[in-house]
Amino acid sequence: MRRRLINSTLAVVLVVIAVFGVSLVLVETRTISSSAQESVDSEALGLVSIVDSRLMGGEPVGPDILGEQRRAGRYARIEIPGRAPIEVGTRSEGAVIRGTAEGKRGERVVVEEPRSAVTREVGRSLLIIGAVALVAVVAAVLLAVRQANRLASPLTDLAETAERLGSGDPRPRHRRYGVPELDRVADVLDSSAERIARMLTAERRLAADASHQLRTPLTALSMRLEEISVTDDLETVREEATIALAQVERLTDVVQRLLTNSRDPRTGSAVAFDLDEVVKQQIEEWRPAYRSAGRAIVRSGKTGMRAVGTPGAVAQVLAALIENSLMHGGGTVALRTRVTGNQAVVEVTDEGPGVPADLGARIFERAISGRNSTGIGLAVARDLAEADGGRLELVQLKPAVFALFLSREAATRRETKEHPRPVR
Template identity: 70%
Template sequence: MRRRLINSMLAVVLVVVAVFGISLVVIETRTIEESAYESVRSDAARLVSVVDSRLVAGEAVTAETMRSQVPEDRYVRITLPGQPAIELGERPEGGAIEGTAADPGRVRITVQQSSGTVRAEVGRTLLIILAVALIAVVAAVILAVRQARRVAAPLTDLAEAAERLGSGDPRPRHRRYGVPELDRVADVLDASAERIARMLTAERRLAADASHQLRTPLTALSMRLEEIVTAADSIEVADASPATVHGATATIREEAVVGLAQVERLTDVVQRLLTKSRDPALGSSVGFDLDEVVKQQIEEWRPAYRKAGRAIVRSGRQGLRAVGTPGAMAQVLATLIENALMHGDGAVALRTRIAGNQVVVEVTDEGPGVDPELGSRVFERTVSGHNSTGLGLAVARDLAEADGGRLELLQQHPPVFALFLSREAEEPPGH
């Protein structure tokens, strides 16, 4: 920006200097030449008057008597009737400027001046014009640099303010630069920063309030589920066979354990939201065992799949560790598994693998897949092909990206969703 401003102003100055400089050189050259011609003609006329005066006074007109009347840089030829021509000075070589004057008495005088003298004067004038042009260009460069700095520095400052605002720092700067247009941009940026700050404060307050209000009922629900698990171990049913009692107890205990795991995961997510609302810069990503999260999700959803007459299985590489928030990643997988249960068909498979420095969990089923018209838009909020809210996949992608991962649709038919997470660096031996 600054360089373009300097180049533009300098180009304008150079064009102006060139146009006026060339015009001035031409005009001055003609003026000097005309002045030289006028000078020799004037000298010739003056010498004619001097000769006439001497002739009228009866004085002799010779080279000695006329030498004092002739300038040193002139060549003069005096022609008198009936007398040899009188020559004074040296005849110029290499061109000359000539002026002639005569009177009715046939006195004729020719004056010549060397054209080199005229060229020397033209050269001196040209040097003066070039010096003035150079001074003008230097002054223009200094002025252009100052003006470019005055304009470019505020623009750079405004760009930094916009970048800082886009990176999540909504503090207004309240800087003004004395340029109405730039001050207007600064006013708009400050107003936008204040609005964004108010919106972020309101959202964080809402998240904090919601998280705080949810913690108490979740804690109570967790305690009730724990009581159900404990009571299931000691349940007795009258007039029932031991096998029936054992089966009922196992079912109750299994459902309670699954419900307790779900409550614990939801509690973890709520706690994470509460922590983020207090300090948005505080991260919660840690290294965790990916097998445990996958296994926990399969066990949690197996009763629902069994009830639907479907199967949920896993395959691929085991013993992988990833970086992220276990509760949030479990929520992402739960969203994918629930979508496969609600909108898919056949068996659902979870496959783990390594892709470079990332670990990948793929979730696929044998259903019709994603509508070709939707494609990757399935992750947009309110976009759904099955009359649902369209928030599940959008929230799941946000959770993945919050931990430095990503959620992608690798294949539409059959559907293959993939969760990419950073792989935890292995410690060197001996640690």
């Protein structure tokens, strides 16, 4: 590209120089020739005037007197009637420029100048014109190189940016070049880089969320299948199979929810649902894991409440909180349901050491964990809660108390208060 720009610029300059240079040479040659002819004619008239004056005054006319009035290098011939011609200077053998003049007494003066003198003058003018043209060509080449570099370097840089995008490095470079068209291309590439970065972040986030959210349901499903494989009781097999099918449905809901949130984390499908059913389902699902750890899980608070949200999403949030208590807490885990204003609240607490003060404000950030865990569960749980218009908060550090706030539907049956009871 640089070569093409330089060649095209140089071609334009050469054409301009050729057109105007030839015209200038013709005009200059004609001007010099005309000036020489006028000078010779003027000198002939001057000599005739001198001859007339001296003849009228009776003064002698000789070569020595006329030679003083002649321009060096020219030849003059004065013809006076009745006298021999007077010659001043040396007559040229080649082409000449001739000027003649006649006086009042019949005298005739001829002045000649060699054309070679005019040719030398034209040559000097041509040299000046050629030097100017050469300077113009050199200047044009330098400007062409500068302009080519100004255009080619940004294009090379933009090509490298596009190659970086294609190789998976979507960082925008935010470079501008002072050329509106190239700056617009740079703007588009930077915007594309930002979009690709968001897409890659969303894809990585989806993969991390999927691996985290599917782990617990798959573990619970495998436990149910193990129960089925070791029992010979047909009734137990049916019961475990029914629970396993419910967990398969939950897995499907988890996957659908993850895909929905990856496209738009604010897209929810909130409906009115029985909060007791979701809490009961979670307690039954986590009961084997707590039993294996030698711990208990209990529930208390109001019953018969209906909340507004997505049942599958609420179940995932509670599962994340229960799993968090299982991994990081201690003692009995309690799920307490209560009402505050027009909201239904589910609190999850345990008897463990609680959340360190330095992690309290950042507990819902991704990759933030008090132990060697992924730090994803609570962040995903908050996203799920907010997608349906609810919120998830850490309301107490020691012991840790997490509260899920949901919009509450008007009660359709009398809400009762239960005392804490362990689930066996």
